[in-house]
Amino acid sequence: MSTKKRSVRKNIHPYLPERLYDRFKGYCSKMGVTESSVVEEALTRFLDEQGDMPxxxxxxxxxxxxxxxxxxxxxxxxxAFSVFVQIYFAHTPEIAAEDKAVAQHDARNRYVKFIDYVAEQISAGRTLVDDLVQDRIGDRDELRRLIEQASRNEDES
Known part of the structure; x- marks a missing residue:
């Protein structure tokens, strides 16, 4: 005879909506488990918060x-890109047709240097976003005023 001690179990009578009850019965049948074991596991997880949800x-x-x-x-x-483009257009004059070949060659060389510099910055772990101040310094209207002021200052020079 076994001296195995059985735990005291209490009987409960919960009520479920019909659709949930049908799903519950189907799950128990499909998994080959008892209704009590499913309810016990679900309640344990719910009450102990040991489930995967947290x-x-x-x-x-x-x-x-x-x-x-x-x-x-x-x-x-x-x-940053938008500001760069606005400033570029504000300060870069059109290139004459006869100077375009030289300008394109120079642009390619400068672009290669730029890419090399960016690669160095990234490999060192530095980014533009890290350098930015988190608080807003100005808005678009202020930016436009500064660009216009810079343009007037260049025209006066």
Whole structure:
């Protein structure tokens, strides 16, 4: 005779909506488990919070924060590019047709140097976004005023 001690078990009578009950019965049948074992496991996980949900939620939160950082960085880089293009157009005169070949050659050489410099910065772990001030310094209207002022100053020179 076995001296194995049985744990005291209590009987409960929960009520389920018909569709949930049908899913529950189907799951138990498909998995070959008892209804009691499924309810016990579900309640244990729910009450002890030992299920995967807290882990999944932490991972989702981490991914959300990562996406927010990427979004912030893309916005900063887009704005930096926009400012660069505006300043470039404000300060770069049209090139005469006879000077275009020399200018294109010079541009290719300068571009290669630029790419090399960017590669060095990235390999050293430095980024433009790291250098940016997190607080907003100005808005587009202020930028336009500064560009116009710089253009007037160049015209006066």
């Amino acid at each position: 882990l999944v939620l932490r991972k989702i939160d981490r991914q959300t924060r990562s996406i927010e950082r990427i979004d912030r960085d893309v916005k900063a880089l887009s704005e």
